[in-house]
Amino acid sequence: QAVESFNEYLDKDHSAARRDALYMLGLSYYQTKVYSKAAETLGKVTTTNDALTQNAYLHMGLSYLQLAEKNKARMAFEQAAASNANMQIKxxxxxxxxxxxxxxxxxxxxxSVTAFEKFLNEFPTSxxxxxxxxxxxxxxxxxxSYDAALKSIDRIAKPSAQILEAKQKILFQLGTQSFANANFEQALKYLNQSIAIGQYNxxxxxxxxxxxxxxxxRLNRMTEAARDFNAYLQLTTQPNNETYALANYNLGYIAFHRKDYSxxxxxxxxxxxxxxxxxxTALADAYNRVGDCYxxxxxxxxxxxxxxxAEQMNTPSGDYSFYQLALVSGLQKDYSGKITLLNRLVGKYPASPYAVNAIYEKGRSYVLMxxxxxxxxxxxxLMNKYPESPVSRKAAAEIGxxxxxKDDYNQAIEAYKQVIEKxxxxxxxxxxxxDLKSIYVDLNRIDEFAALANAMPGHIRFDANEQDSLTYTAAEKIYMRGRLEEAKTSFNKYLQTFPEGAFSLNAHYHLCLIGSEQKNYDMILLHSGKLLEYPNNPFAEEALILRAEVQFNQQQTADALTSYKMLKEKATNVERRQLAExxxxxxxxxxxxxxxxxxxATDLLAEAKLSPELRNEALYYRAKAYTKQKADKKAVDDLRELAKDTRNAYGxxxxxxxxxxxxxxxxxxxxxxxxxxxxxxxxPHAYWLARSFVLLSDVYAAMGKDLDARQYLLSLQQNYQGNDDIxxxxxxxxxKLKVKN
Structure with missing residues (x-):
């Protein structure tokens, strides 16, 4: 009867309906078990912070519980508990x-942690x-909520065994969370604390x-890594899972780096x-490493x-397997078989980093035949396809x-000139x-050789005079003894005395290394620049690594991009190519x-062995670029891949x-x-979760669910602690929601 009467009243005077009428109508719906109407009606009452609102929120929560809408119930109870109007209702x-x-x-x-803890503090006799x-x-x-739980446990004077087990687990989770964010030192801190608690679990x-x-x-501390992987294998109760297998895989790599092949x-x-x-991918890699051991x-x-x-598994590392098969054939003196395999490698994996060496090895096989x-x-x-590769340097010398x-002196002279010039x-x-000197001596053309030697880039001579050689050697010995400041002076003195000396490139390279040791970035840029005046010299790759890093860290981004691109062209192994990419x-x-x-990003993501951290970074940057290019579907595909792991900032x-x-x-x-x-x-990245609460309120507002929109905003307001734009x-x-109401 009350429901009928209140509805009749509201129909007549809806524009200025009394709050207490809405409140009593809502409670009447609740008493008659029309819970959806109860929650909807009581929601219209919660416009002022008073006892009426508090009790309305309580019964909204109870109504939502009956409707099995626990998220909405939770937020209604949260608002009722935030009010001190009536302590029993609170x-x-x-x-x-x-x-x-x-x-x-x-x-x-x-x-979840703070609510229970707060309840016990506020209502100890409840x-x-x-x-x-x-x-x-x-x-x-x-x-x-690992941080909140850990702080809560640490406030307990005498924790029970159950609570200590929980603490052990929480510290473990904090450790893996830090690992997911590539903070390995922090991960070790939490994980070792978890281990130190004992063996509750x-x-x-x-x-x-x-x-x-x-x-x-990841920190390249292999002795400790091996110790802890073995401790895991001895302690685990789950020998059939992926982690158990990976512990053996990692121990394999540690032994491999130590050259303990057995x-x-x-x-x-x-x-x-x-x-x-x-x-x-890991399985094919393991097959390759066993092959390497044998x-x-x-x-x-x-x-x-x-x-x-390994090759039959058709993973991105198949090119390595093919290349190694070819090398083994060569070691067995099956040069024809080696050439066949190398040709198949270049045909099947044209973009492989081993393609350069494959052509060189093919040439060497023909030499042996x-x-x-x-x-x-x-x-x-090889020289035509990969003129920048250091392997081409060896090929050029082989041609000469x-x-x-073959006693084809004229062709040999031209080939050797190319080696010296390039x-x-x-x-x-x-x-x-x-060799040129020997040829010209055989041909009795000594004067021609002398003129040629002086005309070569950098005046490189076969017979460096004794002072040139001794001055450089003395500086190098000082460097090898670790006396860097003295070595720097000696190398600079050498370059002043012999600016185009036979060892000038070596001196510039060592000065680059000293600059790196001393964090003298101007010195690195100066001497790496000198080295790159001769871009095909044997130190170019190392110089580019040092130069690019300095340029990047000093925010000379365009210059760094040029250096990294050059490094990618010259990279002689997968690791350096990945560094360049x-x-x-x-x-x-x-x-x-x-x-x-x-x-x-696409080039980097194509690499066979890419760490999860780099993979996430590449996906994130590519998604951002796709978004700016209006390629929304591609962007969302990358974002969905990242979103599978929200422990890291990108996800x-x-x-x-x-x-x-x-x-x-x-x-x-x-x-x-x-x-x-x-x-x-x-x-653990609370800002993005808070933004999600705000966005959900926008979603509900767009759907016409203003009450839900407001509830999520109020819940966020009470629980988010960040000092930002939220x-x-x-x-x-x-x-805006108040205006709409």
Missing amino acids: EQAAYNYALCLHETSFSAFGE PYAEKVSSYLVEVYMNTR RQTKADAYYWCGESYY QASHYFQKYIRLEKGENT LHVRNFEEAKHYYSQ DNNNQAITSFKE LLYYQ YPGSEEARMAMR TGVLRCAFLLRDDIETIHA AEAKYLVAQSLYDAKEYNAAEKELLNYMEQST ATMIESRLS
């Missing part, structure tokens, strides 16, 4: 709020106190040892037996077997030598000068060159941006689903 609301947090596992900003205490232990075990302790091993490995082979083969096929002990047939297994004409053809092919051995300061250039990507992104950023922002893209496309239901999933998943966003939206 107590009941605070208890229900804590319970909802626990049952929904919701703790975006540490609420009939709910005992239940809340027992729930608090469960919260510690299941929370994702054996598997948690074992897992902490594993991630300590991973952290030490031990390395043992661990890699164990990994192969344990791997269930989920990680084909190759080092000259067991060629076993090496070929494992390389073949006494087919000098084919060898020269191969070496010339082959002509010399690769000044190199050992090949010195050898070329020696990473530099190109970062420079392009800072220069806001979207097209260059997209190309650089945290990406998850928000995916939801923002859905909101912008007016796909409000999909945006709501994405944001609620984010809140359930959580992240507070302004909340205020502006709350004022």
Whole structure:
């Protein structure tokens, strides 16, 4: 009857309806179990901070519980518990709020821990106190708000065994969270604290040892890494999972770096037996490493077997397997088979970093088969295709030598001249000068040789005068003894005395290294610049690494981009190519060159062995560039990939941006689903989670659900502690919602 009467009243005078009428109508709906109407009506009452609003929020929460909408119930109870108008209602609301947090596992900003702790502090004699205490232990075990939980536990004077087990787990989670953000020293701090607590949970302790091993490995502290991986293997109760397999894989690499090939082979083969096929890249890599181990002990047939297994897996590292198979054939003196494999390698993997060496090795095979004409053809092919590669320097010298051995002196002279002109300061250039001298002596053309020697770049001579040689050698010996300041003076003195001396490039290179040791960046730029005046010299690659790093750190970004691009062209191994690609990507992104950023990120993501940290960085930069280029679908694809792990900063922002893209496309239901999933998943990067609360309020406002929009904003206002622009966003939206009401 009350429902009918109040509705009749509201129909007559809706514009100036009394709050108490709405309140009593809402409670009447609640008493008659029409819970959806109760929540909707009571929501219209919550416009002022008073006892009426507090009780309305309590019954809204109770109504939502009956409707199984625990998220909405949680926020209603939260608002009722925030008011001191009626302490009995506050107590009941605070208890229900804590319970909802626990049952929904919701703790975006540490609420689950603080709500229970706050309840026990505010209502120590409550009939709910005992239940809340027992729930608090469960919260510690299941929370994702690790910092809040750890602070809470540390306030307990005499923690129980259950709480210490929870602390062990929380420290472990903080450690893995730091690892995900590439903060390995911080990860070790938390993980070692977790281990030190004891063995309340054996598997948690074992897992902490594993991630300590991973952290030490990333920090290149191999002895500690091996110790902790072994501790994990001894302690774990789960020998059939991926982590157990990876511990063996990592121990294999540690032994491999120590050149203990027998031990390395043992661990890699164990990994192969344990791997269930989920990680084909690592599995192919393990096959390759076992092949390497057998190759080092000259067991060629076993090496070929494992390389073949790796290549058949069709992973990006297949080119390495092919190349090694070819080398093994050469070691077995099957030069024809080696050439066949090298040709297949270049055909199947044209962009492979091994393609350069493959052509060189093909030439060497022809030399060993006494087919000098084919060898020269191969070496010339290499020089034409990869003129910047240091391998071309060796090929050029080989061409001169082959002509010399054939007594084709004119061709040999031209070939050797090319070596000296293109690769000044190199050992090949010195050898070329020696052979040229012999040729001209044989031809009785000594004057011509003398004129040629003086005309070569940098006046490089075969016979450096004694003072030149002794002055440089003395400086080098001082450098080798670690007396850097004295060595710097000596190298500079050498360059002043012999500015175009036979060892001038060596001197500039050592001055680069001293500059690096002393953090003298101007010195690095000066001497690396001198080295790069002869871009094909043997020190160019090292000089570019030092030069690019200095330019990048000094914000000479355009110059750094040029240096990293040159380094990519010259890189002689996968690691240096990856270093160059990473530099190109970062420079392009800072220069806001979207097209260059997209190309650089795509190149980097194609690398066979890429750390998760670099992969995330490349995906993030590419997504940003795609967005600016209006390639929204491609951007969202990259963001969704990043959003799979919200523990790191890139993933945290990406998850928000995916939801923002859905909101912008007016796909409000999909945006709501994405944001609620984010809140359930959580992240240590609170700012992006707070932005997600704000965005969810925008979604609800767009859907006409103003009450829900306001509830999320109020909840955020009460729980978010950041000192940034979030507070302004909340205020502006709350004022708009008030105007609309």
